[in-house]
Amino acid sequence: MNDDDAPKTAIDLCSIEEIGIATRTHLQNSGFRSLKDLVVRGPVDIAEATGMDIEKSAILCNRARQRLEDAGVLEKSFVTARKLYNKRLSAERISTGSRNLDTLLGDGGVETRAITEIFGEYGTGKTQICHSLCVMVPHDRAHGGLGGKAIYVDTENTFRPERIVSICSARNIEPNHILDSIIVAKAYNSAHQELIIDETGPIIDSNEVKLVIVDSAVAHYRAEFLGRATLSERQQKLNKFMHILLRISETYGVAVVITNQIQSSPDSIFGDAFRPTGGNVVAHTSTYRIYLKRSGRNRIARMVDSPYHPETEVLFSLSEKGATDPQQY
Numbered sequence: 192m193n194d195d196d197a198p199k200t201a202i203d204l205c206s207i208e209e210i211g212i213a214t215r216t217h218l219q220n221s222g223f224r225s226l227k228d229l230v231v232r233g234p235v236d237i238a239e240a241t242g243m244d245i246e247k248s249a250i251l252c253n254r255a256r257q258r259l260e261d262a263g264v265l266e267k268s269f270v271t272a273r274k275l276y277n278k279r280l281s282a283e284r285i286s287t288g289s290r291n292l293d294t295l296l297g298d299g300g301v302e303t304r305a306i307t308e309i310f311g312e313y314g315t316g317k318t319q320i321c322h323s324l325c326v327m328v329p330h331d332r333a334h335g336g337l338g339g340k341a342i343y344v345d346t347e348n349t350f351r352p353e354r355i356v357s358i359c360s361a362r363n364i365e366p367n368h369i370l371d372s373i374i375v376a377k378a379y380n381s382a383h384q385e386l387i388i389d390e391t392g393p394i395i396d397s398n399e400v401k402l403v404i405v406d407s408a409v410a411h412y413r414a415e416f417l418g419r420a421t422l423s424e425r426q427q428k429l430n431k432f433m434h435i436l437l438r439i440s441e442t443y444g445v446a447v448v449i450t451n452q453i454q455s456s457p458d459s460i461f462g463d464a465f466r467p468t469g470g471n472v473v474a475h476t477s478t479y480r481i482y483l484k485r486s487g488r489n490r491i492a493r494m495v496d497s498p499y500h501p502e503t504e505v506l507f508s509l510s511e512k513g514a515t516d517p518q519q520y
């Protein structure tokens with residue numbers, strides 16, 4: 192059952208008896224539109240919005256989850272491995288435009304209901320892959336897409352509609368439909384980035400969004416929280432942000448793709464003396480982590496962390512077509 196089939200009553204805030212008119216108004220004023228928002232934003236935000244204590248807010252959150260489970264929107268708390276396996280066999284994917292990269296990611300591209308993190312040095316193609324995914328997602332399933340739209344949270348001012356048009360023309364795709372399928376949100380600082388993500392749920396539902404990109408997830412936090420003294424606050428905020436992204440991916444059934452930079456790692460003895468920024472918080476929340484590296488004119492993509500992929504690498508290229516395979520041009 193997909194979200195559209197779920198009974199409307201299971202989604203509306205009012206379908207939980209603990210939510211009276213006053214509570215609903217408080218929630219709506221803080222951007223909660225549906226039960227999905229309660230699950231995504233969690234008890235602390237609910238408590239802040241309503242003035243309830245945290246225990247009551249947690250009960251509300253659990254009730255919302257239960258309703259969504261009953262409606263088939265969310266996975267039940269207890270489920271057999273076989274059922275999970277069958278569900279995984281039909282996991283939905285969005286092509287990157289490069290067959291090699293799609294293979295690395297698991298036969299078809301980035302997966303819905305998961306966070307895929309792409310990290311690497313400047314100019315290695317993180318933003319290019321994000322643009323390519325935006326071009327692919329509106330296509331039907333037979334052509335690498337999911338017939339849906341993309342939300343592009345641009346924190347570094349590097350989203351370029353011209354690049355979307357140039358990828359489309361190199362791939363013989365009519366660009367206007369693709370441009371109409373990308374919803375861009377520019378985030379000016381970390382607080383703005385958090386606000387945008389809090390408002391993302393209703394936009395996903397009303398626009399049939401299948402892909403949420405945050406390019407880059409960590410840059411504002413790195414720029415704003417400098418020095419050791421602010422490290423724990425930074426990690427706390429980043430942790431919350433990443434967990435909201437994870438719950439968005441699960442609750443709304445979308446693919447989440449984040450980009451991340453690397454920093455030099457002085458304690459590294461073997462291999463690359465670099466590691467992605469954001470520390471354990473980003474590492475533990477991302478489902479798949481892809482490391483990009485230059486290799487002459489091409490790029491190497493390595494799957495460095497996945498619950499089921501071996502650590503393998505592939506070669507891909509950046510061309511007018513966006514992300515492609517080296518032999519494609």
Ligand SMILES: Nc1ncnc2c1ncn2[C@@H]1O[C@H](COP(=O)(O)OP(=O)(O)OP(=O)(O)O)[C@@H](O)[C@H]1O
Nearest residue numbers: 312313314315316317318319320357452509510511
């Ligand atoms: N139209 C194009 N045709 C071919 N290659 C292109 C084109 N546009 C960009 N590129 C390639 O993409 C590279 C930039 O990649 P991208 O912007 O994705 O880097 P990034 O990994 O996001 O870097 P940063 O960390 O600075 O954000 C350029 O160096 C160039 O090689």
Ligand SMILES: [Mg+2]
Nearest residue numbers: 317318349406
């Ligand atoms: Mg970039």
